[in-house]
Amino acid sequence: MARIVNALAELGQYRALFCDIWGCVHNGVAPFPDAVKALRAFRKTGGVVILVSNSPRPGRSVAAQLDGMGVPRDCWDDIATSGDAAQFAMLTGEVGRRVHHIGAPKDETFFSDLSDDLKAVAANQPAITRVPLEEAEGIVCTGLFDDMTETPADYMDVLEQARARNLRLLCANPDIEVDVGERRVFCAGAIALAYDQMGGDSLYLGKPHAPIYDLARRRLAALADVTDAQTLCVGDGILTDVQGGLNQKIDTLFITSGLAAGHFGDDTANPDATLLERWILEQTLEPTWAIGHLR
Structure with a gap:
């Protein structure tokens, strides 16, 4: 015990x-x-x-988020995020070079905010291009588009299309749910779990x-x-x-x-x-x- x-x-x-x-x-x-x-x-x-x-966000973006929330920098030394690990997987082609994004506008930094070591990785790899689902080689999921109103059920059609094409899904946040104040909302892990349950292939990098x-x-x-x-x-x-x-x-x-x-x-x-x-x-x-x- x-x-x-x-x-x-x-x-x-x-x-x-x-x-x-x-x-x-x-x-x-x-x-x-x-x-x-x-x-x-x-x-x-x-x-x-x-x-x-x-968090599907890079560590630097999370640090800025913590600053804005009033979490003092003297209570931590460094940050490691699922977003950091997932960026590396994406840049090295784990879900192809042409990817479809499932996620919110707030997660745009996943594609643009690279640490210096990841910039070096990106410089030695073919570019990652974001495309519509029908053109994609894989999916990058950072979360729901609107986690305050949506649930994984809203993504069943998209996931069924992806499963029919055997697309791999990169899950940038394995959490199923989190609490935002007094409200509980779904995360990318809930979408990846739904994809797994229908026979899809999800790749998880976080805890x-x-x-x-x-x-x-x-x-x-x-x-x-x-x-x-x-x-x-x-x-x-x-x-x-x-x-x-x-x-x-x-x-x-x-x-x-x-x-x-x-x-x-x-x-x-x-x-x-x-x-x-x-x-x-x-x-x-x-x-x-x-x-x-x-x-």
């Missing part, structure tokens, strides 16, 4: 965090003050915080899959010499953050007040231990630690 802790500071054996963002550091609208305080305190003890996100952890380790290695045994994966997604940590044999801290908050009692800051144990047994995925809020 995962031990419930009251504060990150109780886990002094770790020197680095691979910390989820949405649901842990902010709620899509504003930062969580206790989380910011906890991350600042961790860094002051010499710890390194790599924010690891399933819980290995490429994003390889990227996070590279970002961490540039800042400090820290082993996996000294690293803690922090997040509210049992199928992403916890599963990813288990896959990589890295300890995990499960934030119970996020996506699964309704299962652990009325006091989201203090999960009911009995309810938590029962729920974890049902998931067959056991985190190392659990906490109500990151604090």
Whole structure:
């Protein structure tokens, strides 16, 4: 059974965090003050915080988004995103050179905002061209066009056409859902899951899959010499953050007040231990630690 802790500071054996963002550091609208305080305190003890996100946006774009939301830069060291890993896969032709985009205008930076190392990759590859579905060799999915009004059901016709042509779908965000303030919306992972269920071929680069952890380790290695045994994966997604940590044999801290908050009692800051144990047994995925809020 995962031990419930009251504060990150109780886990002094770790020197680095691979910390989820949405649901842990902010709620899509504003930062969580206790989380910011906890991350600042961790860094002051010499710890390194790599924010690891399933955002389809490149890390630099996510940094700008965090700035705009009021998340201070002194609570994190670097960012690794599913968007970063997916950009590399796209540029190296994993879904062809002529791609059809499923996603919102806000995700346009996926195609234009490249890090210096990815610019070098792009310079040595044939250009990626965005085309209508009927001309595409593959699909890049960053999310829904309008996640406030749409669901995956709105994309069934497009996905059926893609499946009929055996197009591969690059999923830039494996999350199924996220909470935007008090509202829960679908992500690219929900579309990719629907495509898989109809027999399509989806490629995932974010949590819980290995490429994003390889990227996070590279970002961490540039800042400090820290082993996996000294690293803690922090997040509210049992199928992403916890599963990813288990896959990589890295300890995990499960934030119970996020996506699964309704299962652990009325006091989201203090999960009911009995309810938590029962729920974890049902998931067959056991985190190392659990906490109500990151604090």
